[in-house]
Every structure is written in structure tokens, then in C-alpha cells.
Amino acid sequence: MRRDRIIFETVRTTLTILIALLIGYVILLFATDKANEAFKWFLLGPLSTKRRIVELLNRTTPLIFTGLAVSVVFQAEIFNIGAEGQLFFGAVAATFAALYFPHIKFLQIILVMLFAMAAGGAWAAVPAYMKAKWNASELVSSLMMNYVAFFFGLYLVNYHMRDVNAGALVSYRFPRTAWLPRMLRRYNLHPGILIAIGFALLVWFFLYRTKYGYELRMVGKNKEFARFSGIKVENVVIYSQIISGMIAGLAGAIELMGLYKRFVWQMTPGYGFDGIIVALLARNNPLMVIPAALFISYLRTGSYVMGRMTGIAPEIVVMLQAIMILLITAEAFLAFWKRRMIEKSAMSREE
Amino acid sequence: MKAVQMINIVKVYPNGIVANNGVNFEVEVGEIHSLVGENGAGKTTLMKILFGIEQPTQGEIRIFEKPVHISSPHDAIKLGIGMVHQHFMLVPSLTVAENIVLGMEPTKAWGTTIDMDRAVEMVNEVAEKYGLPVPAKEVVLDLPVGIKQRIEILKALIRGAKILILDEPTAVLTPQETEELFVALKNLAKKGMTIIFISHKLNEVKEISDRITVLRDGKTMGTYRVEDVTEEEISRLMVGRDVELVIDRPPAKPGRVVLQVKDLSYYREDGVRVLKGVSFSLRSGEILGVAGVEGNGQRELVEILTGLRFGATGSIVLNGEEVLGLTAYDLRRKKVAHIPEDRIEKGAAVKASIAENLISDRYYKRPFSGRLVLFPKKVIEFAKKAIKMFSIKTDSPLTEVGMLSGGNMQKVVVAREFTSGADLLVADQPTRGIDVGSTEFVRKKIIEVRDSGVAVLLVSADLQEILQLSDRIIVMYKGEIVGYFDKNEGLTEEDLGYYMLGVKRHDPDRVKEAALL
Amino acid sequence: MNEVIKSILSAQFFYSVLRVTTPVLFAALGALLSDVAGVINIALEGLMLMSAFWGVMVSAWTGSAWIGLLAGVASAVLLSLALAYFHLNLKTDLILAGIALNMFASGSTVFLLYLFSGDKGSSSSVKSYVLPNVDIPGIKNIPILGDILSGHHVLTYIAFLSVFVVQYLIYKTPLGLRMRAVGENPNAAQSVGISVKRIKYTSLVLSGLMAGLGGAFLSMGYVSWFARDMTNGRGFIGLAAQALGGKSAYGSMWGALLFGAAEATSYTLQAIRIPSEFTNMLPFIFTIIALIIYARAKIMQIKKIREKQTSHEEVGL
Structure with missing residues (x-):
């Protein structure tokens, strides 16, 4: 029974991806007369040069983090979709810490990360408390918090940390003590991906091997059951969102310290929403988040390579991600096949 | 003429449970036909298929001898089938008339506006015709169960039902209300209505039906004229063995007082008072049964006692300690166990x-x-x-x-x-909706737990269960304890029924005995 | 500070409240129409964006603002149907489907914008048309009131008229009764042969219609071009406004006006050189505070009922 289901889910996920890619190809056919070339860049681009492979790996890092952040709240059946804002605000906090905390080698990196985690956690705590104390929908409030994070963050960076000598709206450059080291001499591959993988293991252990993880999962499976069993549901609602926010906030810090060395965003980078598709592909399993994030990063990188090589807008990949979310969460998609499988095995048990 | 023919019906649910496995079922026009079987035998599933709520995996259905495909309740209604569900299907915030005409609303102003006056008229017309009066203009929310059931029947009749399915209609009624329902049903049958009656209470089945079909494990065990079979024979067909459910209950050896509830009152969120000065005590090693028609405060009592509902006044003393207002988290740690009414919603x-x-x-x-x-x-x-x-x-x-x-x-x-390892076990409908084998097992375990020194509060709408297990019994009506029995020898379901309906009540001094041990 | 107070008390301020309320009001009515039938339409944001985009594009191609409006609304309704299909037929989780459609709308509009105009930020290079403003003859000449109420965009009037239409639809018509029944107890609706699915489809289409009008207003009235992600959370704010207003169209309207006032205030603050990043976040903070106050009030209300009843008891009633 359990094996049947794993096979079923795998087939469904694969088919979903294939359908999405097919739709992508069809869109390209309409959009350009070089569809084949564009599609080739899209599919193979990320592996075409060493630089692009590095780009692929670096882009995987924030997606693992946001995928984990979303997985944690989704496991608790909480629709806090504020990872976007938590990451953004975490990045703003990291900028502050990188510029104004004492410039001590190694120690500052840790402090920046902790400060960003605190900021992300605090940001997530607002909808969490509202939900736990007053039963206000975390869905709407976390969405609102995304916008507040964006505007407030921009205000802080543009008016208080802006490097007026830089050509663009960016913050001052971080001191070297707040740079993540390079792992390769010629390419900027930063160790964020290792930290991310470490976090995936940590989150897995937390969810499946600790008391608090058990509480969190039971609240997600049936909140009334959890309350009835003597689990403090309100606490779980709060700490699951704070943990999620901390992970998202950390993603912001690592992205800046590893890649840009300063605050560079004037638009939200979208990793928070990408985290949703990562979590869904991974079925909220922290270990599966790693390949899922790599996959989404691959699509993203492919779309950018395609954009650079052929001039097609890489936003096409956002459409494909949306289609994948729809198909993966569609319970009835391929359900006829699943039903037949269940009916067959049930009837054979009856014999 | 046959009203219903269901031939070789198979139904497999998405979770793999086979509810019907080759069922054959036939009903003649104008008869009252009972469908019996224990919980989980597939009665409700079969009827949901007939009413178009579930689709059969295999099988054929004929209505008035014509093959049909019923893909939704809409189809079923068009074929003249009406169904009164076990759980009422009413919209609480709408009026009685709105509930009844829903989907066939009379209109004015070129169909844009509901003609409420006409709707009320229509409802009163059918109500009068079939002798089932209802308060058409009132909101459904707080109407008594008996009235709600009448509304359900009227919903079917106003749509011209010729075949009426009633799924365990007596489960929520007192014996006296049941009598009233039976009179109405016999009346309907006389007017040519075909009635399918689902139950597992065999005395009722014997009283009302012309014929009986027995289901077991999703299969048909046979159809009989009611005068050709005895209750014993039916029960053997239902369970597949001879034993009547007899639970051996040695006399209780009560010990110290574990739970003392004093003057417990509670107002629901909408301001309705659902508990009024409830007081009783419970000792270790005994079972206190709480009888009553559902919706008379039992649910709230259980939830308050187990820390799932707050805002009550009065006092609850557990093992010598005041615990009113504590949460389930605290109470679990103070050795309270709880079998909830609904295992899917809460219990698991x-x-x-x-x-x-x-x-x-x-x-x-x-x-x-x-x-x-x-x-x-x-x-x-x-x-x-x-x-x-x-x-x-x-x-x-x-x-x-x-x-x-x-x-x-x-x-x-x-x-x-x-x-x-609890001191207090609150068991709320512990055997609802499960098969006889499991029921017997659970009931025996409850006695075992009692004998190991646990104080058991048993809340059940099943009077047989209450009488079988309880050492003492309280009866609740409209949030009050209206009857108290310090032993249950010689007590019958009918006796309890009078108290459950509020027809009889013990004087306050006797009720107080529930608390003074 | 004086400056601010003066400008808030001006007729122009109230005029602009009505103007900025318009898209939020459409979104709130859209939220209401689906909520009544028990569907949370979180895709409103994307529906509006879709309509804003196609309204501009089609009006540019056809040279007619009205055909543009039609196309915009049609695109929103179509996307709403997609939400209905995924949720009701393929059993996709409603909220995730909504999020996905928001992503889809955001991604596809940018993709197509670039394809059609070569610009990823806005459609300013495309010559599109806007819907007209309308003067109301009698009211126009009344001092102050005329300045506030007259001369608005045609869709602003439609938005406020829709409040009454929606209220009537929900509480007086057969469809409204069925929608309420489906929302409150779908089993009850099903038991009398109403197709729950069809009712939910209908309410989502109506919801899409409202969102479509709101989106078209943004790009063909509020401004005269399409910009990437130009809805900027208005669909979500509409959801919040409806949540505050309960199951009544009037409630939704008051909720929307509240946010309209917040947004208009934030523009006024910008005029006295408070940074726009700062003022832009005000409507969102305002929403959060309103949600908290509303949720608290609901809890207090329950408490009060119980206290009142208990005190009656003690007096011996």
C-alpha cells in the first residue's frame, strides 16, 4: 500500500513536470520563430558552461532555504506565505548588521546570520501571534506583511544605508569580514549551499526525531486531535512560523553575503514564492527539498540563459511553475488510475 | 410493481474499504421495507448510491422497473426519490420555509426575486396535507430534533417523492417521538408512498415494516416478510452468530471520589444556555451513565470536563483540586482520559x-x-x-x-x-458507528478499566449501552439533570425515555443525590 | 502638520478616497461573491492583473476602450473559471491554486508585455485608451458635494452601484439563496438536488467579473498604462476588506472605503515629502491593524454575551 503510493506520487510528479515543459515549448512556438533553439538553451543552458553551473548551484541555495521554510509551516497546515517578506526583511537586517556590527573576522558572519534569522523570525511572528491569539487568518496577514517588509525595507536601505556614490539604488558595500569565502578560485561559488544542505538535515531531524517536530506534524495532520491530546496548539502555531521565518531570514543574509556583498534589490527576488513550489515538489519533506530546489533552480537558470541567448523573457518559467503547482496539488489529476489501483487491491483482498 | 431494484451493487471507497460487495435489493411499491444490518454492513452506502450521492463501482439500478443512471441527488429527486439523512441536511441560518423550497423557490418580478409569502404558503399546504406541521417562518437553528426531522421529510414530499428513504431516523429520537414518527410513516404508506427504513433496532423494524432485507459485510443475506422471521433470526443473520450482546458486569466496588462537579452552568457563544446547575460526583471503580437525547448539553459537559471548552461557571474538583477552566494540556497531565464522540474529527x-x-x-x-x-x-x-x-x-x-x-x-x-493510566475516563459515545464485534470488545474493556479502579463517565445516546454498563445513571434534558437513578436494575429504555423528553422529572432533592454520595 | 490636516479636509481628498477605493471595492465584492458560496478566492490579485493587462492591450489593438474593457473582464473571468476547474474538478487545494494563478498572472503578463512591447516594466510605449470620466448633471453644480461626487471615472460609479446589486443578488434572488446554502452547508444544498459545483462555478465567475472590472479600472482609468505587478496587493486588500465587512455587501463597501482613506492619506503625506517607500506601506499596516481590531472585537463580543447572561443569573432572572 505504502509502496503503491510512492510509485503513484513519483509518476504523478514526473508527468506534471513533463506536461509543464511541453506547455513551455508550445508557448515558445507561439512566441518566437526560434523556438527549438530557445528550448534547447532552456533545457541544457544551465550545464553549458562552468560559470552557469556555478550560477545554478548558487541559485539553489536560497531555494533550499525557502523550500524548507515553507515546508515547516505547510507541515503544520499553516498558510503563512510570508517567506518572501521574511527573506527580504532578513536581508535588510543582514545589511544593517554587516555595515554596523563590529568588523571581526568570522564572528561577524555568524552575527549577521543570527541577526537576519531574528529579523525573519520576528517578521513571521506577527501573523503567528495574530493567528494564535485572535484567530486572525495568517494567510491575509502574512501577505500584508510581505508588502510591509518590501516598502519598509526599501525605505531603510534607500534612506539610511544607501551608497550615494554607487550608480544604482544599492547599500554600501559590506566589509570583507561579512563576506562568505569563495570555494573556487575562478568562480564565485559560495558555501551557502553547504549551509543550506546542513539546514535541510537539521530540519528533517527536528520534524521527525524531536518532540516539537512531532507536535508540529500532529497539529498539521489534525489540529482538533492535537488539542484533544493535550498538545498546546497555539504554541505550535507560533513556533512553527517563527522557525520558518528564521530560515527564510537566513536565506536573505546568505544571499547578500555570498553573492552580492551589498543590498541590491529594488524588487522582491521571488524566492519566497518559489519556496512554495519547492515544498510542494518535495511533499514537504526536508530531504526532498534539496533535489526539488535544484530542479527549480535549474529551470530558473535555464530561463535566464535562454533569455540572454535569444531575448525571450525568462518570466515564462514563472508560468510553468504555476502550472506545476496546479497539477501537483490536483488530487483528482490521475486519480482514476489511483482509484483503479485501490479498487483492484481491495477486491483482491476480499477474495 | 417494483419501486426499486438494485442489482449486484459493488462499491469501493477511495481508501480501499469495500462497502458493498454484490448487494441485491428490491422494494415493492407502497411497502415499508426495512434495511437492517450492523454498523459498517453497507446500508448507508447502498442508500447513498440510490440517492446519487455516491456512484457504484459496479451494478445496475432500476426505478419503477426502468433502468436508470443516478449520478446526483438531482437525478434521484427527478426520479421521485427522497432521502432523510441520519445527520440532518439543513442550513441553520435559513428559515424553515427557505430550507424546504431551496432549489425550487417560487419567484416574482420575472424570476429575479424570491416570493417568500408564496413559499410559506407552499410549505403550509404540504404540511397540512400530510399532517406534519412546522413553524414555516422560524429560523432552523434552535428547533427541536423532532421538528428538524419533519422538515427533512417535507423537503422530500414537496418535491413529489414517491420513494422515501429514512436513514436511522430514530437514532436521535426518544421512544415517544419515535412512536409519533411511526404513525406518520404508516400514514404515508397508506397514501401509496414507498418507504425504505434503515435501522438496527430490531423491535422498531418488527413494528413498522412489511418486509426486511438483511445486509452483512456488504452482502445481502436475504429478504423476508416480517411475519416470517423472529428478532433472534434477524440478529443472527446480521451478525452471523447466535450471541445476543450480553456484557457481564460484576457489581461495582466504588472507592474514593475522583470527580465532583458542582453547579456547572454554561452559555454558548450565541447566548443560549446549554448547561444549568449540573452537579454530580463520580468515584473510582464505578461507571456513571449520562443519558439524554443528543443536543441537551452532553457535548458541552464533556468538552468542559476535558478542557476543550471554556467559559463555564461553577466548580469541577478532580482528585481534590479545582480544575475548572484548565486546558486539555493540563487535564491530560492530571490523569484525565477521553474517548471523544467523533474519532475522525478529534480522536485520531x-x-x-x-x-x-x-x-x-x-x-x-x-x-x-x-x-x-x-x-x-x-x-x-x-x-x-x-x-x-x-x-x-x-x-x-x-x-x-x-x-x-x-x-x-x-x-x-x-x-x-x-x-x-488515567484516574478519570470520559467516554463519549464509545461505540458509535462500529460493528458488533468491536462494540462488544470496547464495552468489555470499559468494565475492565472500571474494575482496575478508574472512574468512568459514560455519555451515550444508545440507551442499551447506558443500561448495560452504568452503575448509576443521570438523565439530561435541556442542560439540566432531570433524573437520577442510583442503580439500574429493572430500569427500561422506556423509563429513561420519559425523562429524556422532559415528560417526567425527579424532584430536586432526588437529583441532588447524584452529587451527595 | 497643518498642511496635512488642511488637505485631508478638502473636497479633493474625499474625491480621491472614492477614486482609490474603486479597485479595492471591486476586489472586496469579488471576495464576497465567492465567500458567500464558501470559496476563498485568493486569486483576485492575479485576476485583476490579468484584466489590467488585456484591457490595455486589446484597447490598443482595437482602438476602443470599451472593447478593451470587455477583453479585460473576459480574461479575468476565464482565469476564474480555471480556478474553479482546478479546485472543483481536479480537487486542487483552493489556496495553493489561488497562489499558482497569481504567479501565472504575474509571469504571463510580464512575458507577454515584453513580447508585445519590448519593455518589461510598463506598457507606456503602447498607445492604449482609457474609459471616460462622467459628470453627474444635477450634483455637479452643488458646491463641495459636487466636487466630491461628480466627475468620477465611469467604473467608480459602477463599483458603488454594484454594492446594491450584489447585496440584492445575495439576499433576494434564488441564486443568492442557493449560494448562501452552498456556503453554509453544501450537504443541505446537495440534498435538495442543487449542484454544489455549479453554484460554486457561478459564484467564481461573478467574482472574476468583479475582479476584472477592478483590474480594468487600474490600467484604463486610474492610470493609462499597464505596469508589471501593478495591482500591488489590492486584490489581497480586497480580501481583507471583505473579511472585515462580513457577509454583507455594505460591510465590504465600508471596509474598502477604510482602505481607500488610508491610501489617500498616504498620498497626502507624500505631498509633504515623506518618502514614498514609507507611505506606501501604510495601507498594509492599516490592514493588519484593522484585522487585529476586528478579530479582537469578535472575541470580546462572545465574552460580553456570556457575561451578560451570567449576571442575569445572579440577579435571579
């Missing part, structure tokens, strides 16, 4: 494994965990033991609870609550 997490379900009240303690970390091996070990002890049918402790049958799911709940 159907998407979690059996093992995960079994430790939900003790996961934080040794041997299941240390300060932070969970010990999966110990959890599985315990789960395997519990599965054996409570004979839960499964191949692995990692099976999702949702894949189990109702009876086995309830055994998981019971296994957890009975092994929790």
Missing part, C-alpha cells in the same frame, strides 16, 4: 500512522522521548504491543489510521485512552 489523525496516533498524549514522556529527542524504536515497540492487546487488524504499526475500518480506528483511540 487519520493521515498519521497508528503508532503516531497511539502516543499523542504521552510522546513527551519516557520511554517515548528524552528531553528533546523522540525514540522511534520505543514508539514502534509500544504500538506493536497495543495492536496485539486490542486486536487491531493491520499489517504494520506504520499504516495510516485512515486506512482502517471504523471499528479498528475506534480501537486505536480506545487503546490509547485505556493505556494512559
Whole structure:
């Protein structure tokens, strides 16, 4: 029974991806007369040069983090979709810490990360408390918090940390003590991906091997059951969102310290929403988040390579991600096949 | 002429449970035909198929001897089928008339506006025609159960039903209300209505039906004229063995007072008072039965006692300590166990494994965990033991609870609550909707737990269960204790029925005895 | 500070409240129409964006603002149907489907914008048309009131008229009764032969219609071009406004006006050189505070009922 289901889910996920890619190809056919070339860049681009492979790996890092952040709240059946804002605000906090905390080698990196985690956690705590104390929908409030994070963050960076000598709206450059080291001499591959993988293991252990993880999962499976069993549901609602926010906030810090060395965003980078598709592909399993994030990063990188090589807008990949979310969460998609499988095995048990 | 023919019906649910496995069922026009079988035999599923709510996996249906395909209740209604469900299907915030005409609203102003006056008229017309009066303009929310059932019947009649299905209509009624319903049903049959009556109360079945069809394990065991079979024969066909459910209950040896409830009152969120000065005591080693028609405050009482509902006044003393207002988290730690009314909603997490379900009240303690970390091996070990002890049918402790049958799911709940080492066990409808085998098992376990020194509060709408298990009985009506019996020898279901309906009540001094031991 | 107070008390301020309320009001009515039938339409944001985009594009191609409006609304309704299909037929989780459609709308509009105009930020290079403003003859000449109420965009009037239409639809018509029944107890609706699915489809289409009008207003009235992600959370704010207003169209309207006032205030603050990043976040903070106050009030209300009843008891009633 359990094996049947794993096979079923795998087939469904694969088919979903294939359908999405097919739709992508069809869109390209309409959009350009070089569809084949564009599609080739899209599919193979990320592996075409060493630089692009590095780009692929670096882009995987924030997606693992946001995928984990979303997985944690989704496991608790909480629709806090504020990872976007938590990451953004975490990045703003990291900028502050990188510029104004004492410039001590190694120690500052840790402090920046902790400060960003605190900021992300605090940001997530607002909808969490509202939900736990007053039963206000975390869905709407976390969405609102995304916008507040964006505007407030921009205000802080543009008016208080802006490097007026830089050509663009960016913050001052971080001191070297707040740079993540390079792992390769010629390419900027930063160790964020290792930290991310470490976090995936940590989150897995937390969810499946600790008391608090058990509480969190039971609240997600049936909140009334959890309350009835003597689990403090309100606490779980709060700490699951704070943990999620901390992970998202950390993603912001690592992205800046590893890649840009300063605050560079004037638009939200979208990793928070990408985290949703990562979590869904991974079925909220922290270990599966790693390949899922790599996959989404691959699509993203492919779309950018395609954009650079052929001039097609890489936003096409956002459409494909949306289609994948729809198909993966569609319970009835391929359900006829699943039903037949269940009916067959049930009837054979009856014999 | 045959009104209904269902031929070789097979139904497999998405979770793999085979509810109907080759059922054959025939009903003649104008008869009252009972469909009997124990819980889980597939009666309700068969009727849901007939009413178009579920689709059969295989099989053929004929209505008035014409083959039909019923893909929705809409189709069923067009074919002249009406159904009164076990759980009422009413919209609480709408009026009686709005509920009845819903979907066939009379209109004015070129169909844009509902003609409410005409709707009320229509309802009163049918109500009068069939002798089932209802307050057409009132909001449904707080109407009594008997009236709600009448509304359900009228909903079918106003749509021109010629075949009326009633799914366990007496489960929520007192014996006296049941009599009234039977008079109405016989009347309808006389006017040519075909009635399918689902029940597992055999005395009722004998009283009302012309013919009986027995289901067991999703298969037809046969159809009989009512005068050709005895209750014993029917019950043997239903369960497949001779035993009538007899539970051996040795006299209780009550010990110290575990629970003392004093003057408990409670107002619901909408301002309606659902508990009024409830007082009783409960000693270790005894079972106190709480009888009453559903919706007379029992649910609120249970939820307050188990820390799931707040805002009551009065006092609850557990093991000498005031506990009113404490949460389930606190009460669990003060040794309160609870078998909830609804196992799917509260009692279990159907998407979690059996093992995960079994430790939900003790996961934080040794041997299941240390300060932070969970010990999966110990959890599985315990789960395997519990599965054996409570004979839960499964191949692995990692099976999702949702894949189990109702009876086995309830055994998981019971296994957890009975092994929790509690002083007080609140058992709310502990055998609702499960098969006879599991029922017998659970009831025997309740006696066992009592004899090990636990104080048991048994809340049940099943009077047979109350009489079988309880050492003392209180009866609730409109949030009050209106009857108290300090032993149940010689007590009958009818006796309790009068108190449940509020027809009889004990004087306050006698009711007080429930608290003064 | 004086400056601010003066400008808030001016007729122009109230005029602009009505103007900025318009898209939020459409979104709130859209939220209401689906909520009544028990569907949370979180895709409103994307529906509006879709309509804003196609309204501009089609009006540019056809040279007619009205055909543009039609196309915009049609695109929103179509996307709403997609939400209905995924949720009701393929059993996709409603909220995730909504999020996905928001992503889809955001991604596809940018993709197509670039394809059609070569610009990823806005459609300013495309010559599109706007819907007209309308003067109301009698009211126009009344001092102050005329300045506030007259001369608005045609869709602003339609938005406020829709409040009454929606209220009537929900509480007086057969469809409204069925929608309420489906929302409150779908089993009850099903038991009398109403197709729950069809009712939910209908309410989502109506919801899409409202969102479509709101989106078209943004790009063909509020401004005269399409910009990437130009809805800027208005669909979500509409959801919040409806949550505050309960199951009544009038409630939704008051909720929307509240946010309209917040947004208009934030523009006024910008005029006295408070940074726009700062003022832009005000409507969102305001929403959060309103949600908290509303949720608290609901809890207090329950408490009060109970206290009142208990005190009656003690007096001996």
C-alpha cells in the first residue's frame, strides 16, 4: 500500500513536470520563430558552461532555504506565505548588521546570520501571534506583511544605508569580514549551499526525531486531535512560523553575503514564492527539498540563459511553475488510475 | 410493481474499504421495507448510491422497473426519490420555509426575486396535507430534533417523492417521538408512498415494516416478510452468530471520589444556555451513565470536563483540586482520559500512522522521548504491543489510521485512552458507528478499566449501552439533570425515555443525590 | 502638520478616497461573491492583473476602450473559471491554486508585455485608451458635494452601484439563496438536488467579473498604462476588506472605503515629502491593524454575551 503510493506520487510528479515543459515549448512556438533553439538553451543552458553551473548551484541555495521554510509551516497546515517578506526583511537586517556590527573576522558572519534569522523570525511572528491569539487568518496577514517588509525595507536601505556614490539604488558595500569565502578560485561559488544542505538535515531531524517536530506534524495532520491530546496548539502555531521565518531570514543574509556583498534589490527576488513550489515538489519533506530546489533552480537558470541567448523573457518559467503547482496539488489529476489501483487491491483482498 | 431494484451493487471507497460487495435489493411499491444490518454492513452506502450521492463501482439500478443512471441527488429527486439523512441536511441560518423550497423557490418580478409569502404558503399546504406541521417562518437553528426531522421529510414530499428513504431516523429520537414518527410513516404508506427504513433496532423494524432485507459485510443475506422471521433470526443473520450482546458486569466496588462537579452552568457563544446547575460526583471503580437525547448539553459537559471548552461557571474538583477552566494540556497531565464522540474529527489523525496516533498524549514522556529527542524504536515497540492487546487488524504499526475500518480506528483511540493510566475516563459515545464485534470488545474493556479502579463517565445516546454498563445513571434534558437513578436494575429504555423528553422529572432533592454520595 | 490636516479636509481628498477605493471595492465584492458560496478566492490579485493587462492591450489593438474593457473582464473571468476547474474538478487545494494563478498572472503578463512591447516594466510605449470620466448633471453644480461626487471615472460609479446589486443578488434572488446554502452547508444544498459545483462555478465567475472590472479600472482609468505587478496587493486588500465587512455587501463597501482613506492619506503625506517607500506601506499596516481590531472585537463580543447572561443569573432572572 505504502509502496503503491510512492510509485503513484513519483509518476504523478514526473508527468506534471513533463506536461509543464511541453506547455513551455508550445508557448515558445507561439512566441518566437526560434523556438527549438530557445528550448534547447532552456533545457541544457544551465550545464553549458562552468560559470552557469556555478550560477545554478548558487541559485539553489536560497531555494533550499525557502523550500524548507515553507515546508515547516505547510507541515503544520499553516498558510503563512510570508517567506518572501521574511527573506527580504532578513536581508535588510543582514545589511544593517554587516555595515554596523563590529568588523571581526568570522564572528561577524555568524552575527549577521543570527541577526537576519531574528529579523525573519520576528517578521513571521506577527501573523503567528495574530493567528494564535485572535484567530486572525495568517494567510491575509502574512501577505500584508510581505508588502510591509518590501516598502519598509526599501525605505531603510534607500534612506539610511544607501551608497550615494554607487550608480544604482544599492547599500554600501559590506566589509570583507561579512563576506562568505569563495570555494573556487575562478568562480564565485559560495558555501551557502553547504549551509543550506546542513539546514535541510537539521530540519528533517527536528520534524521527525524531536518532540516539537512531532507536535508540529500532529497539529498539521489534525489540529482538533492535537488539542484533544493535550498538545498546546497555539504554541505550535507560533513556533512553527517563527522557525520558518528564521530560515527564510537566513536565506536573505546568505544571499547578500555570498553573492552580492551589498543590498541590491529594488524588487522582491521571488524566492519566497518559489519556496512554495519547492515544498510542494518535495511533499514537504526536508530531504526532498534539496533535489526539488535544484530542479527549480535549474529551470530558473535555464530561463535566464535562454533569455540572454535569444531575448525571450525568462518570466515564462514563472508560468510553468504555476502550472506545476496546479497539477501537483490536483488530487483528482490521475486519480482514476489511483482509484483503479485501490479498487483492484481491495477486491483482491476480499477474495 | 417494483419501486426499486438494485442489482449486484459493488462499491469501493477511495481508501480501499469495500462497502458493498454484490448487494441485491428490491422494494415493492407502497411497502415499508426495512434495511437492517450492523454498523459498517453497507446500508448507508447502498442508500447513498440510490440517492446519487455516491456512484457504484459496479451494478445496475432500476426505478419503477426502468433502468436508470443516478449520478446526483438531482437525478434521484427527478426520479421521485427522497432521502432523510441520519445527520440532518439543513442550513441553520435559513428559515424553515427557505430550507424546504431551496432549489425550487417560487419567484416574482420575472424570476429575479424570491416570493417568500408564496413559499410559506407552499410549505403550509404540504404540511397540512400530510399532517406534519412546522413553524414555516422560524429560523432552523434552535428547533427541536423532532421538528428538524419533519422538515427533512417535507423537503422530500414537496418535491413529489414517491420513494422515501429514512436513514436511522430514530437514532436521535426518544421512544415517544419515535412512536409519533411511526404513525406518520404508516400514514404515508397508506397514501401509496414507498418507504425504505434503515435501522438496527430490531423491535422498531418488527413494528413498522412489511418486509426486511438483511445486509452483512456488504452482502445481502436475504429478504423476508416480517411475519416470517423472529428478532433472534434477524440478529443472527446480521451478525452471523447466535450471541445476543450480553456484557457481564460484576457489581461495582466504588472507592474514593475522583470527580465532583458542582453547579456547572454554561452559555454558548450565541447566548443560549446549554448547561444549568449540573452537579454530580463520580468515584473510582464505578461507571456513571449520562443519558439524554443528543443536543441537551452532553457535548458541552464533556468538552468542559476535558478542557476543550471554556467559559463555564461553577466548580469541577478532580482528585481534590479545582480544575475548572484548565486546558486539555493540563487535564491530560492530571490523569484525565477521553474517548471523544467523533474519532475522525478529534480522536485520531487519520493521515498519521497508528503508532503516531497511539502516543499523542504521552510522546513527551519516557520511554517515548528524552528531553528533546523522540525514540522511534520505543514508539514502534509500544504500538506493536497495543495492536496485539486490542486486536487491531493491520499489517504494520506504520499504516495510516485512515486506512482502517471504523471499528479498528475506534480501537486505536480506545487503546490509547485505556493505556494512559488515567484516574478519570470520559467516554463519549464509545461505540458509535462500529460493528458488533468491536462494540462488544470496547464495552468489555470499559468494565475492565472500571474494575482496575478508574472512574468512568459514560455519555451515550444508545440507551442499551447506558443500561448495560452504568452503575448509576443521570438523565439530561435541556442542560439540566432531570433524573437520577442510583442503580439500574429493572430500569427500561422506556423509563429513561420519559425523562429524556422532559415528560417526567425527579424532584430536586432526588437529583441532588447524584452529587451527595 | 497643518498642511496635512488642511488637505485631508478638502473636497479633493474625499474625491480621491472614492477614486482609490474603486479597485479595492471591486476586489472586496469579488471576495464576497465567492465567500458567500464558501470559496476563498485568493486569486483576485492575479485576476485583476490579468484584466489590467488585456484591457490595455486589446484597447490598443482595437482602438476602443470599451472593447478593451470587455477583453479585460473576459480574461479575468476565464482565469476564474480555471480556478474553479482546478479546485472543483481536479480537487486542487483552493489556496495553493489561488497562489499558482497569481504567479501565472504575474509571469504571463510580464512575458507577454515584453513580447508585445519590448519593455518589461510598463506598457507606456503602447498607445492604449482609457474609459471616460462622467459628470453627474444635477450634483455637479452643488458646491463641495459636487466636487466630491461628480466627475468620477465611469467604473467608480459602477463599483458603488454594484454594492446594491450584489447585496440584492445575495439576499433576494434564488441564486443568492442557493449560494448562501452552498456556503453554509453544501450537504443541505446537495440534498435538495442543487449542484454544489455549479453554484460554486457561478459564484467564481461573478467574482472574476468583479475582479476584472477592478483590474480594468487600474490600467484604463486610474492610470493609462499597464505596469508589471501593478495591482500591488489590492486584490489581497480586497480580501481583507471583505473579511472585515462580513457577509454583507455594505460591510465590504465600508471596509474598502477604510482602505481607500488610508491610501489617500498616504498620498497626502507624500505631498509633504515623506518618502514614498514609507507611505506606501501604510495601507498594509492599516490592514493588519484593522484585522487585529476586528478579530479582537469578535472575541470580546462572545465574552460580553456570556457575561451578560451570567449576571442575569445572579440577579435571579
